[in-house]
Amino acid sequence: MINLAKLDLDIESMQPSSAANLNGLDLTRVVRGLDLSHYVHIIMIAGADHATLSMQALDAESDSPVSKGDGASAIRANMRRARMRTASSLISRAHELAEQHRILREANDRIQEDLNAAALAQRQLLPEMHKDILGFHIASAFVPSAGVSGDMFGCFALPGNKLGIYAVDVAGHGINASLLSVAIGHLITPEFFGSIAFDAGGTPDLAGLVQNLNRRFCSAYNDGYFTMFCAIIDKITGNMDMCQAGYPAPVYVAPDGSSRFIGSGGFPVGMFPDATYENGKANFEEGGLLVICSDAASEAEDSHERPFGALRLCDLVARLRETDVDSIPGNIDKALRDWRGGKTLEDDLTVLALKRTKTDD
């Protein structure tokens, strides 16, 4: 039986205007004219004049025209043929779907393999930091929210007993953010940093470095941008020159245990071509601790959508100041996961912890 409701046929609206005028041939033509996702087997039963009607039914694309005179056995035989044809069609369709599923699965596997390779390549660009550079003990944690990430950071010795450090967070997630972060990571080598982040007189000029990057990455064609914190720390004096470009203010914990944010904000990089940037200064005392976290830390939300917040992060860092520097990034990651009830972060997390241990290397 044809379920007219399932076929979405509005018989009343068809021409001729009355359903009473719709004969089997009309109905067959209407059904064949529908854009159905499945085949409808039509058995047309004629009351008389079988030969003429058979031709008309075949012209209308009916499958099995039979006459009442053929008897019940002929109708049953046609019904059986229809069921067999339907079964055969379903088997064929199942094979097609299985093949399409296989092709999609293989394509997905290839994309996933590419993403895994990209994620691995990106991780290899990020320094695994549990080491001493110029009297600073440095540790890091990098926790991407997906396979690839928009975070990048680096830390290296510069000429003149100075330590250079930067952290970048590209807006957005996924492949676009990852490609930009990798491009930044390739660009900001120690040589590039050392040549751009000082003015002509040899004085640290981190705002000049960020200005340079802003010129390079500003585009009128997309909304891509990144936030950045960068600094140069003098090993001997502890003087820290820095520039904050939209990146969250790092937390500094003094040797006496007092904690505070450093930096007063700044435009992101690559957003406005005429943005200007400011140099900032701070003193990094012996025994002082500096912790740089991407915004995934302060924005981490618990089950009630309450953010972890900058103040809670500052308090956490202050409590961790006596612990081994190597364990600080991991402890912050754990505190954020606990805050979220074990759920993974929605954004990429970077934590960099630096402790000034000595100045007489």
Added chain:
Amino acid sequence: MINTTKHDHDIVAVRPGAERLTAFNAKTFKDEVVALIDDGVTSLLIDFKDVTFLDSSGLGALAGILKKIGHRGDLVICGLNSDITQMFRICRMDRVFKIYRDVPTALQTMSEAT
């Protein structure tokens, strides 16, 4: 996703229509507001009263809208909560956008400027 209300002086107020403006919906939000600009709207007020969270993608969308309207029109923001206000301050967006407490205050200021 956006909801719009027309006011006097051809000012169009836009509510983003989502509590969270993030990577998941920022492009749709931007595209819909840019469509208003393309249709000739030159005085835009974006009301964030119902927005509780804005991430870097949401901020990028706002910056894109600002660049789109450029000097041809006026883009004003109101209703920022304390967290978004802090984000604006860190990124210096408070120096780029005209920000008011609420819709009536913004409308009054925009009307006086026309």
